[in-house]
Amino acid sequence: xxxxxxxxxxxxxxxxxxxxxxxxxxxxxxxxxxxxxxxxxxxxxxxxxxxxxxxxxxxxxxxxxxxxxxxxxxxxxxxxxxxxxxxxxxxxxxxxxxxxxxxxxxxxxxxxxxxxxxxxxxxxxxxxxxxxxxxxxxxxxxxxxxxxxxxxxxxxxxxxxxxxxxxxxxxxxxxxxxxxxxxxxxxxxxxxxx
Amino acid sequence: xxxxxxxxxxxxxxxxxxxxxxxxxxxxxxxxxxxxxxxxxxxxxxxxxxxxxxxxxxxxxxxxxxxxxxxxxxxxxxxxxxxxxxxxxxxxxxxxxxxxxxxxxxxxxxxxxxxxxxxxxxxxxxxxxxxxxxxxxxxxxxxxxxxxxxxxxxxxxxxxxxxxxxxxxxxxxxxxxxxxxxxxxxxxxxxxxx
Numbered sequence: 001x002x003x004x005x006x007x008x009x010x011x012x013x014x015x016x017x018x019x020x021x022x023x024x025x026x027x028x029x030x031x032x033x034x035x036x037x038x039x040x041x042x043x044x045x046x047x048x049x050x051x052x053x054x055x056x057x058x059x060x061x062x063x064x065x066x067x068x069x070x071x072x073x074x075x076x077x078x079x080x081x082x083x084x085x086x087x088x089x090x091x092x093x094x095x096x097x098x099x100x101x102x103x104x105x106x107x108x109x110x111x112x113x114x115x116x117x118x119x120x121x122x123x124x125x126x127x128x129x130x131x132x133x134x135x136x137x138x139x140x141x142x143x144x145x146x147x148x149x150x151x152x153x154x155x156x157x158x159x160x161x162x163x164x165x166x167x168x169x170x171x172x173x174x175x176x177x178x179x180x181x182x183x184x185x186x187x188x189x190x191x192x193x194x
Numbered sequence: 195x196x197x198x199x200x201x202x203x204x205x206x207x208x209x210x211x212x213x214x215x216x217x218x219x220x221x222x223x224x225x226x227x228x229x230x231x232x233x234x235x236x237x238x239x240x241x242x243x244x245x246x247x248x249x250x251x252x253x254x255x256x257x258x259x260x261x262x263x264x265x266x267x268x269x270x271x272x273x274x275x276x277x278x279x280x281x282x283x284x285x286x287x288x289x290x291x292x293x294x295x296x297x298x299x300x301x302x303x304x305x306x307x308x309x310x311x312x313x314x315x316x317x318x319x320x321x322x323x324x325x326x327x328x329x330x331x332x333x334x335x336x337x338x339x340x341x342x343x344x345x346x347x348x349x350x351x352x353x354x355x356x357x358x359x360x361x362x363x364x365x366x367x368x369x370x371x372x373x374x375x376x377x378x379x380x381x382x383x384x385x386x387x388x
Contacts, residue, residue, distance in 0.1 A: 077343035080332045116386040123317070123378045127371060130321050131328035138274045138329035142336070143344070149271035150337070152346040177321060184317045184378075191385040192310040 030109035033190045037118075037183060038102045041095050044179040048092035048129070051172035055136070056085045058165035062158060073159040080139045081166065087132040088173055094125050112191060119187040126180040133173035140166050224303035227384045231312075231377060232296045235289050238373040242286035242323070245366035249330070250279045252359035256352060267353045274333045275360065281326040282367055288319050306385060313381040320374040327367035334360050 058081075059074040075081040098121065101114045108114075143163055146154035156163040252275075253268040269275040292315065295308045302308075337357055340348035350357035 073343065078341065079335065079339075112386040116382055119382045119386075120379050123320070123375055123382075126317070126321065127324050127375060130324040131331075134325035134328040135332035137325075138332040139336075141273065142333075142346075145273075147272065149267065150346075150349050152336075152344075155344050181317055181321060185314050188310055188313045188317075188382065188385065191382065192306040192313075 030190050031106060033186050034102065034105040034109055037186055038099065038106060040179050040183055040186075041099055041102055044176050044183070045092055045095045047172050047175040047179065048088050048095060051133075051169045051176065052085050052088035052092060054165055054172060055081055055088070055169035058162055058169070060159050060162040073155065073162045075166070078139055080135045084132045084136040084169070084173070087128050088169075088176070091125050091129045091176060094121065098122075115187050115191055119184055119191070122180055122184050122187065126177065126184065129173060129180060130177050133170055133177055136166065136173065137170045140170055221303055223387075224384050225300060227380050228296065228299040228303055231380055232293065232300060234373050234377055234380075235293055235296055238370050238377070239286055239289045241366050241369040241373065242282050242289060245327075245363045245370065246279050246282035246286060248359055248366060249275055249282070249363035252356055252363070254353050254356040267349065267356045269360070272333055274329045278326045278330040278363070278367070281322050282363075282370070285319050285323045285370060288315065292316075303384075309381050309385055313378055313385065316374055316378050316381070320371065320378065323367060323374060324371050327364055327371055330360065330367065331364045334364055 055075050059072070061072045075085060098118060101118050104111065104114045105118070140163065142152060142154075143159075143166070144154060144156045146152050249269050253266070255266045269279060292312060295312050298305065298308045299312070334357065336346060336348075337353075337360070338348060338350045340346050
C-alpha cells in the first residue's frame with residue numbers, strides 16, 4: 001500500500017511543478033518583457049509620426065525668381081518622399097492599433113496568441129518602414145552629393161533647409177526600424193523560452 | 195483516505211497529457227515547417243546571389259564617344275548600387291551559413307534554440323536586404339523617370355541594357371525579402387504553438 005501511495009504523490013509534485021512552479025518562475029520575466037514592449041511601442045509611434053510629419057512639412061521656396069519660375073522644393077517633388085510620408089503614417093497607425101494587444105500581453109504574460117499576432121505584423125511593418133526609410137535615404141544622399149556620371153547635380157547647396165528636414169525625417173524612420181527590430185527579437189525570446 | 199488518493203491520480207493524468215501528448219501530436223507538423231524552411235532558404239540563396247551577380251555585372255558602354263568622353267554606365271557609378279552588391283552578397287552568405295541550423299531544426303523539431311537563433315538573425319538580415327533593395331529601387335526609378343523639379347534627367351533612354359539589368363536585380367532582391375518574411379512568420383508560428 002505504501003508504494004502505491006508514494007508513486008502518485010511524487011508525480012503529483014511533478015505535475016504541480018509543471019503546472020504552477022514553471023509559470024510562476026518565468027511569469028515575472030515575461031511580464032517585464034511585455035511592459036518593455038509597450039514602452040518601446042510608444043517610442044516607435046513618436047519616431048514614426050515625427051518622420052512622417054517632418055517629411056510632410058518639408059518645403060522650401062527660394063527668395064528669388066525669374067519671369068517664369070519660382071524655385072521651390074517640397075516633399076511632393078519626389079515620388080519616393082510621397083511614399084515615405086504615406087508608409088510612415090501607416091506604420092504609426094499600425095503601432096497605435098497594436099498597443100491594445102501589447103496590453104493584453106502584459107495582463108496575460110503566458111498567452112502566445114497576442115505575441116504571435118504582434119510578431120507577424122511587426123515583421124510586415126518592419127519591411128514597410130525599412131523600405132521607405134532606405135529609399136528616402138538614397139534620394140537624400142543624391143540630393144546632398146549628386147552623381148557626376150549621370151549629370152545629376154546636388155541640390156542641397158540651394159535647398160539647405162529642405163535637405164536638413166528630409167535628412168531628419170530619414171534618421172527618425174531609422175529609429176522606428178531599430179525599435180521594431182528590438183520588438184521582434186523580444187517577442188521571439190518570449191515565445192521561445194518556457 | 196479515498197479523497198487523498200483520488201486527487202493525485204487526476205493531476206497525474208493531467209501531467210502526462212502535458213508531458214507526452216502535446217509534443218507527440220505537433221511533432222510532424224513542426225518537422226514539415228522545418229523542411230519547408232530549408233527549401234525556402236535554398237530559394238532565398240538563389241535569389242540573393244542572382245541579385246548580387248546581376249547588379250555586379252551590369253555595365254554598358256555606348257558605341258559612340260567624343261574626344262574626351264566615352265559614355266559608360268556601370269554599377270559602381272552609383273554608391274547605392276555598390277551598397278546593393280555588398281549587402282546582397284552578405285545576405286546570400288548568411289543564408290548559406292544558416293542552412294546547418296535549419297537542418298538541426300529538421301532533426302530536432304522541438305528544440306527552440308536553433309529556431310530562436312534563426313528568427314533573430316533572419317530579422318536582422320531582412321532589414322539589410324530590404325534597405326538595399328529599396329534604395330536601389332529608388333535609384334532605378336530615378337534612372338527610368340528622372341525628376342523634373344531638380345533637373346535630373348532619365349538615363350534609361352541611352353542606357354537601356356543597364357537599366358534592364360539593374361531593374362532585374364532589384365526584383366530579385368525583393369524575392370529574397372518576401373522569402374525572408376515568410377521564413378520569419380513560419381519560425382514564429384513554430385515557436386508559438388506547442
